[in-house]
Amino acid sequence: MITARCHPKLAALLPRPTVAGDALPEWLRQMPSEVTAETLRGEVVRTLKHCPPIIDALSGGVLIPLATDVHVCGGEMAWDWDPPVLDDALITRSPVGVHVSEQASGAPFTLQTNAVVKFMNFWTLEAPKGMSLLFTHPLNREELPFRTLSGIVDCDLFRDGYVHFPALWTAPDFEGTLAKGTPVAQVFAIPRAEQSLTVADMDADAIARNREVQSALGAERGVYRKRFRHANSHG
Template identity: 40%
Template structure:
């Protein structure tokens, strides 16, 4: 099956059980999920080192483009964290023809990450539940990772690559390391828990070489142009 619109845009298909239609916060394009801190931050800030205003990362296209690539999958209900416990009130109906977890999270036994930097004998790895199945176009996998550059979140979602053009009729849940043990309060419904980025399956090789004379001239010319025009990448090279 080819998942394409009439305007030839590739499409990801998210589906949920009938009982949950209209009750789950839907996945959104990552461009619509930019955090408030990025919206509010200035584009320039004074550099004490250089004694002048310098551009902030808000003016760095690679930083922003990574954050706005693909789609964000949101937390399905509020999580309240207090006294070392995570509690919730998730008012969704039980499964009908299709069974599904009603809780927003579950846990991995710490033994499952034995030998990794995540292992702590007395701490579980949480798992965010996702109640959307995801179908990608033929030839595409989905790279699931922590929402890019979201260092403000109290957890870090583990990364994984799933062939969602083939594996499309079952849930994909998302393990995460809750790294902020001092967090107290509510992690709100709709908080992005994972970013999914389509990746076309292709075979790649590498090629290494030293600069030719022409290469050296091109590198020097571009570096000089970048020094003259700080916003050159955004104007000339950004797709």
């Protein structure tokens, strides 16, 4: 379990982090279950709404929300937000900061503005003992006009500090309001252990199992969901 904490003087102002499965994007809710595919001569096909791996990615982990409305106009950001001054805390009162583009020198990022924005996070996040937290762009959320950069923090130890979220602004023509509560990062607890990998040829049993799985997937709808997905998965 991830534990999120904020200063009590900010509790009434901040939107709360949420389990991602409780905040699925509106475009997914509105997506039809089936469509007619003109490229397949009018055959009816199922949409991504039937794809458990995509749904599980959207539903997994915890979403960290934008602290307040941020208005974007003419390449500038502004907000109407006046949180209290916290005499007993060292944290900015600004919901968005910046990184100058030179800080990404040599990185293969396409910077479409002269800076990388930084979404400020007003929640400390504690991971279970022995776990780290993976922070990344909200998965499959390409409608957002930014792309949060990924990072891993040992938040079982760094449980009393703030993790903020640098993001590339990917929609230079965007003008409008990023609404309070917009997800700016998705967080997953992951084991802090050295990863290992074994690469091997299939033996006869593995080939037979592979053939059986592929045959089942082609013969029946929902095989992955029914046979190869944990019952407590989201979706």
